[in-house]
Amino acid sequence: MNAPRVDFPIDSVPAAAGSEHIDIAIVGSGFAGLAMAIRLKQSGQHDFAILEKADAVGGTWRDNHYPGCACDVQSHLYSFSFAPNPGWSRMFSTQPEIRAYLEHCADRFGLRPHLRLSHELRRAAWDEAGACWRLEMADGRRLSARVLVSGMGGLSRPAYPRIPGLDSFAGEAFHSQHWNHGYDFRGKRVAVIGTGASAIQFVPQVAPRAGHLDLYQRTPPWIMPKPDRRVTAAERWLFRHLPFTQKLVRTGIYWALESRVLGFVVHPGLMKLVERVARRHIQRQVPDAALRARLTPDYTIGCKRVLISNDYYPALTRANVDVVSTGIARVEPDAIVLADGTRRETDCIIFGTGFHATDPIPRGVILGRDGVDILDAWRDGAQAYLGTTVAGFPNFFMVVGPNTGLGHSSMVFMIESQVAYILDALQRMRAGHVHAVDVRAEVQRDFNDGLQARLGHAVWSAGGCASWYLDPRTGRNTTLWPGFTWQFRRATATFRLADYHTLPQRRSAVRPGEERHAGAAQVQGA
Structure with missing residues (x-):
């Protein structure tokens, strides 16, 4: 090949002697x-x-260990192509199993x-x-x-909300990534702030144990049924002894998920068909019309991250759970005060507010x-x-x-x-x-100009919501x-x-x- 053109200074020297x-x-x-x-x-x-x-x-799968933590992509695809795991116990693996897989890969590959x-x-x-x-x-x-x-x-x-008085709270408070497994929720008044991917997994685990749980919801998420199940012993035998069978499953999952791009990017109007499934899901699981109305989003499905769960909605119908849609004005040492002046006593705050x-x-x-x-x-x-x-x-x-x-x-x-x-x-x-x-700066610029032009027509920008996909300063989708x-x-x-x-x-x-x-x-x- 031809010698490359020199485009920045060549007076370089090796690293200083004696340094590692x-x-x-x-x-x-x-x-x-x-x-x-x-x-x-x-x-x-x-x-x-x-x-x-x-x-x-382990990265994310080491740091996030809250109750109910699991992947929302099927395990056969959410794993290395060069290191298939025939022993996955579920279609959607839980955090301990994914972390164990990563530890295994570190050992297996030396x-x-x-x-x-x-x-x-x-x-x-x-x-x-x-x-x-x-x-x-x-x-x-x-x-x-x-x-x-x-x-x-x-x-x-982890991202934390900016709420006046938060530093004055005298009870227990932690982010979902920094879960306090030693905290006893029995009889406690628990406040969960945020309704993202983490919250929909840990709320069903906390609600049955807490004395009372307030879920502070700013914007409801669209939630689809989760097609999860245990992987049978027969399937694991096949994957272990006939590896091509697992590869076929992985390929099938891959192309099924790729089809979603048609609604997200190619023709966002197709998301109305997906929205019907989500609406049927909430209708089946939330019989109370008033609660159902509060939990139904007013933006196009896909504009925010689409979540999957079979136990989130049932948890919110429990007698000891309230969904609070009124904005938070401030936090006091033992309570959260709403914008309308309502004061809700609180022993523990859990932040399900995502990441930067x-x-x-x-x-x-x-x-x-x-x-x-x-x-x-x-x-x-x-x-x-x-x-x-x-x-x-x-x-x-x-x-x-x-x-x-x-x-x-x-x-x-x-x-x-x-x-x-x-x-x-x-x-x-x-x-x-x-x-x-x-x-080259011009190569990077041209690439990103093309990227943003395509993103401008996608559901994430045209779906009528504000999400963590968008840069809060510019409104551009940088994610x-x-x-x-x-x-x-x-x-x-x-x-x-x-x-x-x-x-x-x-x-x-x-x-x-x-x-x-x-x-x-x-x-x-x-």
Whole structure:
């Protein structure tokens, strides 16, 4: 291949002598981080580390452990294509089973030696002179890496409501991600704030145990029946002994979920057919007309995340549960006061208020060229090229970056697509003796202009609601991919060096063994 054009300074030098240096640093050990690490090992690359802030792997499925926590995508698809699990106990697995699966993958693929637990990234800054990332952990430990891969995910920072007096509350209060399993709900007056994906799972678990439960609902969600069941012993036998049968099930689930894009993006009017199913669901489960009216949304289904549950509505019909739609004015030490002056005594507040999906990275953590904070680069809303690279941040790759989220299918499919793109980037960089790449600003801009044009016609923008998919500052959808997942896979199938500024590799910067790895990469990519 032709030598790449030099597009940013070449006075780079290796990392400072005496400091620990790794070739690739992966942040996070959820599905994204583990997929990246597994594929690196399988491609013959071993000079990498997985930096994990906690003391165990698992990401979202380690941190979220509230009662009833489960996936809303079928297990056979919500798992690695290269690591099928024939032993799933249910069609929709619960949190403990998914976490155990991730732990199993870490062991099966030999990732433990690469894991650095209790390594919380405080700051990662691109060093222009050293042409590497300088990383600082929360405990002061430091290291450098040529390539930085973020697997931090979009649902990792809990969001709390801004309510006057909240700090004065004297009772128990916690976010669903920080569940207090030691708290005894018996006889307690519990307030649940929020009606999102987490709340519809834990409310049915808490309501039978609490003395009384108030559910504070700002906007009701659309809820569909959950087609869940136990996987039979016969099915598990088939999956274990005839693996192609599980692959057929996975393929069937994939295409069934892909069909939802027709309503979400291609023709939002089709969502009226889906809405009929949701209306029948609430009519069957909520006999009281007044309560049913409060629980029925007034926006097009799909505008917000469509939820699935068979036990949420029945929980709200219990005698000890009230659905409160009046806004909250303030919180007092032992009560929540509504906008109409009503005072509701409370012993415990549970926040089911979701996450900072549109700004998952805190300020000061990722600093690119010239010390620019990634949040400043995103002042008009988060954006990336193919959801993976950001202009001004060389050798920085995001898995589950902006506009890679889904409202219809499995994020694991998107993760594997991005990981394949990053692997192709690394292989082409080695083959072309390229040390670093930085996506061209015009390439990123053109890609995102096209993306936003497609999103403008989708149900998430035209459905008549305000959701966490949209950036609150700009109103732009910076979260979701506006199309079929196979289109994203096709878009990320090949890494094009022409889309990037490049920095050639200096002979002094080649580390022992890289020539061998480069050769292996060329053979694999042939």
